[in-house]
């Protein structure tokens with residue numbers, strides 16, 4: 100294992116790279132006793148992966164640091180910083196060099212401000228410091244079998260690279276910590292840190308080195324208990340070592356499919372796994388805690404965290420960010436401050452003597468440190484708070500009065516439809532509440548200002564706009580390929596009866612039923628949070644508008660007004676497929692013919708997305724909930740193309756977390772680039788459900804999942820009677836040839852290796868009966884599974900997911916004829 104830490108080559112690069120990121124490469128991968136680094140000079144690892152030198156994070160500051168970054172990536176990405184707490188301002192008169200046995204950074208006044216701090220006891224032969232291709236910067240003594248004096252891997256900053264041991268040193272009794280930067284432009288230690296809890300063999304994230312708010316769960320020997328998705332990773336190999344001297348984890352990358360993976364304790368308070376996408380952007384394919392608002396105090400005092408707004412933090416009404424510049428750098432920890440002093444604090448009355456008031460905030464998850472006081476009524480609760488100048492807020496619920504003394508921390512806005520929220524009354528100076536002026540906080544504008552409503556004038560303007568629009572679009576849909584209708588928000592509000600009839604909730608927002616003036620029934624999707632600018636949003640929407648296929652839900656129009664982004668679709672009277680195949684209560688059982696048509700139609704819709712659009716669109720979330728049915732039960736795939744529209748970097752992370760585990764292809768979790776074959780996998784999983792009428796993954800007991808598809812696949816491959824898999828409610832009424840075809844396609848789709856799965860085009864051809872599939876021979880593992888005659892008896896811990904079992908055991912080779 101240690102062997103991997105030894106540099107592969109120590110070849111000196113003999114030519115100097117000029118103009119490299121405005122840095123001048125010293126032409127070497129090391130600093131020897133007689134050399135130093137100053138100004139623009141850098142050294143570069145032998146294979147040209149990493150560069151070390153002075154860098155300046157961000158634009159504004161004039162602070163320079165010694166750091167290590169990726170040579171190839173234009174967006175500077177620093178993996179290690181030496182003097183993170185003590186920047187220098189003039190890099191040309193500062194020097195990093197070897198002094199005795201140490202690497203020392205001397206500032207402008209030749210004062211050492213950073214050092215490797217090794218004891219100066221033994222006599223040194225020839226000390227040099229080498230930057231390796233794994234990102235480790237190693238200080239060594241001697242040329243043959245050198246002694247390692249110090250290495251940057253033992254002193255990580257915010258990044259944990261593959262091959263780096265990260266844990267606890269039992270000799271020095273020190274824990275290594277990944278500590279986040281303060282903000283994007285300040286590498287000094289921030290509030291969030293990751294460290295190993297040796298007693299539990301688990302990693303924890305702490306706030307301010309004290310309060311823990313996330314744990315990986317103990318190491319089970321293969322995964323961390325609370326990170327079951329690790330099982331699915333064919334990419335990382337993780338080992339835990341514990342002996343008398345040290346306890347640590349180390350991870351390696353298995354193949355070469357992942358480029359520059361790294362784990363970072365991010366300024367967001369989340370631990371993130373990133374790699375470089377083929378388009379050379381950093382792709383966070385995993386992060387914890389999943390929700391930003393689970394990071395404590397993320398928005399600071401009087402800040403409100405809202406998972407669905409961008410940025411996540413806003414100030415309470417009547418408050419402004421304490422430090423605008425930090426706030427703009429997405430460092431919200433300083434929180435917000437009052438715009439106007441409370442009258443209560445102001446005994447000598449510089450104000451006009453009006454008593455403080457309370458603003459009502461609904462749908463809040465209440466701040467921490469509440470105190471219960473006795474109060475018989477809400478009015479009494481309010482006056483208790485009003486009469487105590489330290490009281491900043493109260494809440495009254497089920498005859499309980501709570502008050503808050505001092506700063507309000509950990510305020511969270513929950514969405515209205517979660518119904519978990521409570522109402523909080525926040526104390527404000529009376530003058531803040533005098534007129535319904537808009538505050539800076541976008542959230543407040545919606546929650547409070549939204550209730551105030553629009554003025555008559557605004558209404559008139561809208562009317563005029565609507566009239567004009569009618570003129571432009573005339574009869575609207577009659578015009579073939581009519582461009583999308585740009586709806587007005589107020590109009591949609593009326594059309595949906597103020598968003599009262601909710602049809603469901605997809606990955607990107609809630610969907611409501613509505614009716615246009617011409618009686619067309621529509622489905623309106625309120626997009627949760629859109630980070631795209633107006634122009635990009637409109638461009639993406641119009642691209643979506645051009646995607647038209649009989650098996651795809653048709654986009655009718657959109658609305659884009661400020662933060663309000665909505666999409667308007669044709670309404671599908673028969674809802675989504677899941678309500679017909681799983682539920683028995685009110686829906687009729689779908690007959691086989693309909694099921695087969697749905698399978699074929701869905702495949703055609705996906706084939707169009709994959710192969711016939713101008714740009715290949717990968718759906719990424721194929722499941723019965725996203726297949727809608729029109730009045731004739733013709734399937735229409737919904738929810739496609741939205742990730743790009745919403746402009747989410749982390750769409751992949753979010754999708755993974757959307758609770759559709761049973762459908763996600765294995766490569767999805769491992770972080771390699773996703774291809775259309777991920778949809779093929781999900782489609783196969785869906786077919787099993789369509790055949791059997793049962794859910795593939797049902798969480799019976801917490802942490803357990805049944806494996807119907809594996810059981811079914813083994814039966815199919817073994818040539819058992821496919822009718823035994825058929826939904827019992829159909830009482831055997833199905834075309835045997837069609838049933839066999841669907842079963843074989845399903846098996847073919849869910850193979851571990853994406854290259855072995857068919858394309859959507861092939862699937863359409865098979866279902867149309869144009870080509871046939873020959874099934875592979877049965878592997879031994881399936882035999883074992885087959886001994887269990889009832890699939891609902893087969894359980895595995897959730898961590899050993901369908902994918903991993905199939906992946907380990909199959910290796911199906913499939914052919915067509």
Ligand SMILES: *[C@@H]1O[C@H](CO)[C@@H](O)[C@H](O)[C@H]1NC(C)=O
Nearest residue numbers: 130131132133134225226227
């Ligand atoms: C470093 O400098 C010393 C004298 O200053 C000299 O003796 C030695 O050879 C030099 N080493 C290298 C590698 O240039």
Ligand SMILES: *[C@@H]1O[C@H](CO)[C@@H](O)[C@H](O)[C@H]1NC(C)=O
Nearest residue numbers: 156157158159283284427428
């Ligand atoms: C730095 O400045 C450039 C141009 O002024 C701007 O495009 C870039 O976004 C800025 N970077 C940061 C991190 O503020």
Ligand SMILES: *[C@@H]1O[C@H](CO)[C@@H](O)[C@H](O)[C@H]1NC(C)=O
Nearest residue numbers: 199200218219220221222223
């Ligand atoms: C380290 O040792 C050298 C001689 O070996 C001596 O000249 C130097 O002053 C020592 N440095 C410190 C910081 O003790």
Ligand SMILES: *[C@@H]1O[C@H](CO)[C@@H](O)[C@H](O)[C@H]1NC(C)=O
Nearest residue numbers: 290306307308309396432433
């Ligand atoms: C973090 O903890 C230290 C004491 O360990 C305290 O002085 C400091 O104020 C805390 N930081 C914050 C932001 O509360």
Ligand SMILES: *[C@@H]1O[C@H](CO)[C@@H](O)[C@H](O)[C@H]1NC(C)=O
Nearest residue numbers: 269270341342343344345346
């Ligand atoms: C750490 O070292 C102490 C002796 O210094 C030893 O008693 C203890 O068992 C060691 N811990 C582990 C986990 O090996």
Ligand SMILES: *[C@@H]1O[C@H](CO)[C@@H](O)[C@H](O)[C@H]1NC(C)=O
Nearest residue numbers: 269270340341342343344345
């Ligand atoms: C622990 O460290 C000592 C001294 O460095 C070394 O001799 C011993 O082999 C180490 N033990 C293990 C298990 O690595």
Ligand SMILES: *[C@@H]1O[C@H](CO)[C@@H](O)[C@H](O)[C@H]1NC(C)=O
Nearest residue numbers: 442443444445446447448449
């Ligand atoms: C209020 O005024 C009185 C007398 O003018 C003064 O003694 C007191 O310090 C003032 N209090 C505050 C809070 O300003």
Ligand SMILES: *[C@@H]1O[C@H](CO)[C@@H](O)[C@H](O)[C@H]1NC(C)=O
Nearest residue numbers: 470472486487488489490504
């Ligand atoms: C305000 O309330 C707190 C908590 O109930 C209490 O400790 C404090 O003494 C009160 N202050 C006044 C001025 O009543």
